[in-house]
Every structure is written in C-alpha cells, then in structure tokens.
Amino acid sequence: DSGVTQTPKHLITATGQRVTLRCSPRSGDLSVYWYQQSLDQGLQFLIQYYNGEERAKGNILERFSAQQFPDLHSELNLSSLELGDSALYFCASSVDPGGETQYFGPGTRLLVL
Amino acid sequence: GEDVEQSLFLSVREGDSSVINCTYTDSSSTYLYWYKQEPGAGLQLLTYIFSNMDMKQDQRLTVLLNKKDKHLSLRIADTQTGDSAIYFCAESIRYGQNFVFGPGTRLSVLP
Numbered sequence: 001d002s003g004v005t006q007t008p009k010h011l012i013t014a015t016g017q018r019v020t021l022r023c024s025p026r027s028g029d030l031s032v033y034w035y036q037q038s039l040d041q042g043l044q045f046l047i048q049y050y051n052g053e054e055r056a057k058g059n060i061l062e063r064f065s066a067q068q069f070p071d072l073h074s075e076l077n078l079s080s081l082e083l084g085d086s087a088l089y090f091c092a093s094s095v096d097p098g099g100e101t102q103y104f105g106p107g108t109r110l111l112v113l
Numbered sequence: 114g115e116d117v118e119q120s121l122f123l124s125v126r127e128g129d130s131s132v133i134n135c136t137y138t139d140s141s142s143t144y145l146y147w148y149k150q151e152p153g154a155g156l157q158l159l160t161y162i163f164s165n166m167d168m169k170q171d172q173r174l175t176v177l178l179n180k181k182d183k184h185l186s187l188r189i190a191d192t193q194t195g196d197s198a199i200y201f202c203a204e205s206i207r208y209g210q211n212f213v214f215g216p217g218t219r220l221s222v223l224p
Contacts, residue, residue: 002155042216045211047212104155105155
C-alpha cells in the first residue's frame with residue numbers, strides 16, 4: 001500500500017459526459033501527478049501540482065482540467081468524454097517537486113461507452 | 114520532439130541477469146527514470162539517474178547511462194520470478210517535469 005488513494009476504482013460512463021477523479025496523496029506529500037495509460041497512447045504524463053500550484057503540464061487535453069485543493073488532495077476533471085478517453089488514470093505523490101520519489105495510487109479505470 | 118524507445122519483450126531464466134535497454138532522442142534530458150508495473154498492479158518508480166552520472170547501483174539494480182549514444186539500461190542481477198513485469202523508461206528535461214515514457218518492456222522470467 002503506497003498510501004496514495006484514488007476514487008473511484010472503476011467508472012463507466014457515456015460519450016459526452018463529464019467525470020471527476022479524485023486523488024489523496026500520502027500524508028506530508030505536497031506534489032501530485034496525474035498520468036493516463038491507454039492501449040493506444042501508452043503511458044502519458046498529464047499534469048503536476050505542487051502545494052496547490054500547477055507546476056508542469058504534459059499531454060493534457062483542453063477538455064481535461066485538474067486542481068489541487070488546500071488540503072492537498074487533487075481532482076482530475078474529464079469533460080465531453082470520447083471513446084478514446086477510456087484508460088487507466090494514475091495519480092502519484094511525492095514530498096519534493098522533482099518526482100524522484102513518486103508513490104503511485106492504484107488507479108481509476110475509466111470506460112467510456 | 115522527444116521520443117523514447119524500448120524493445121517490447123525480454124525473456125530470461127531465473128537466476129540470470131536481465132538487461133533492459135532504452136534509447137531517447139532529446140539530448141537535453143536531465144533525468145532518466147525506470148518504472149515497474151506488475152500484472153494488474155499500479156506503477157512503481159524503481160530508480161532514476163541524473164544526466165551527469167554514468168552509473169547508479171541500488172541493490173540488485175544497476176542503471177547505466179551513455180549520454181553520447183543516448184542509451185539507458187537497467188540491469189537486474191539474479192532475476193527472480195517476482196521481477197516479471199513491464200518496465201518503463203522515462204525522461205524529463207526539467208527537474209520532475211513533463212515525463213516522456215517509452216512503450217515498456219515486458220520481462221518474463223522463466224523457471
């Protein structure tokens with residue numbers, strides 16, 4: 001158990017809908033990362049927050065947004081969902097902003113029908 | 114643009130050494146990482162190396178970096194069945210930002 005929790009574990013929704021994925025980092029970790037893993041695109045870095053501020057942005061679509069709240073949990077919002085958004089979404093946390101010691105959550109598996 | 118390549122499959126016998134290779138294209142990559150994903154499980158950051166290093170050793174793991182050839186390798190000594198997993202190589206240009214992943218190498222350990 002990494003100490004990083006993600007909810008929900010599974011999510012099934014329809015095209016055009018909007019969903020919110022939630023991540024709670026390990027106690028004391030200030031940095032949260034979001035990743036997407038799909039069969040088509042492989043593993044991709046989406047976005048990173050550090051202590052409430054966006055620190056790095058990767059291959060995140062405009063339809064997706066994220067934020068980190070004062071209690072350091074983070075949410076990833078996916079809107080206007082398409083079939084291709086079906087993937088495993090991982091969250092990771094680290095105490096430092098450099099990602100040298102990232103701890104990963106179990107992931108949220110999203111299926112868009 | 115950035116691109117990271119890995120061979121997709123590797124099989125070794127239990128007790129042998131495994132060497133997983135990775136090449137990257139961006140010469141300004143400063144951090145290189147190895148991640149492990151076990152079947153049905155999440156990701157685990159195994160180790161990383163800074164671009165000013167040639168080698169890093171951590172118990173059974175040895176990372177070698179050849180900056181001239183933009184080649185990174187992960188050697189696992191005395192490979193065990195528990196090492197069966199997919200191993201991802203990743204690079205980042207800035208400190209902990211914008212990780213770019215390879216396609217992953219599936220390591221199968223045969224008894």
